[in-house]
Amino acid sequence: MSGLQIVYVLTNPAMPGLVKIGRTTLEEVDGRMKQLFSTGVPVPFDCAFACRVPNSVEVEKALHHAFGNVRINTNREFFRIEADRVISILKLLHVEDATQEVESVIEADATKADLQAAESMKKRRPRMDFTELQIPIGSVLIHKNGDAQVTVQGAKTVVHEGIECSLTSATRKVHGLPENYPLQPSPFWSFNDKTVQEIYEDWYAELEAE
Known part of the structure; x- marks a missing residue:
């Protein structure tokens, strides 16, 4: 070239x-x-x-x-x-x-x-909210590697290893990344056999169609 x-x-x-x-x-x-x-x-x-x-x-x-x-x-x-x-x-x-x-x-x-x-x-495009995505409080999200999981604690928080934090923060810890490392966590976690990203995009598409 x-x-x-x-x-x-x-x-x-x-x-x-x-x-x-x-x-x-x-x-x-x-x-x-x-x-x-x-x-x-x-x-x-x-x-x-x-x-x-x-x-x-x-x-x-x-x-x-x-x-x-x-x-x-x-x-x-x-x-x-x-x-x-x-x-x-x-x-x-x-x-x-x-x-x-x-x-x-x-x-x-x-x-x-x-x-x-x-x-x-x-x-x-709104921020991700577990309750709006119909992921109830107490739901368990599974990391795609199968070795980690978090529990939904609030509309925008989860519990990872006993500590309440954002899903982004939990993803950084699972991957061994620094706290300021930029990433989008939703592709890494699943709920009911769908990634959180897929759930969000389906929900967002419905909002756009209204």
Whole structure:
């Protein structure tokens, strides 16, 4: 691939919980972003992170392999994962940040109405509340590794190893991560054979349809 090579991490408020990991060149980024927005998505993508890399093919392939277990479709570049997890790996490569350049292209191609619609979708999305999701107090959530569980204590809290905390905090402890590590906990826990993320997205879709 010729030109300045870029690997990007995109999100879209119309597809909560999904991340797109792809590559392009600086010369082709405008055409690529237009192509993505014309594939049936209702609002433009957000560039969570983009960076210049020496070989985008190798970097993209490595990321797709690393997160292959959460890939939605082998023919698509969408993954059910938190964008911060992908970004943290890219930053370990000491890459050159190109986020603003890609985001500027997206904003330039989108109409004012497109951007307002995207912002409106972000603002409308409510925070997760166990009671609203019909996950009763006292319910047990099982971690996907099968070795950990938490008990729902309140609308937004759980009990993990005898301590009441947020689900995010409990997930960090299970994974041995620092307290300030950014992550989205809902994909890691299940209730009645569905992940908390799936339950939330079903509930949110119903709200959107009203």
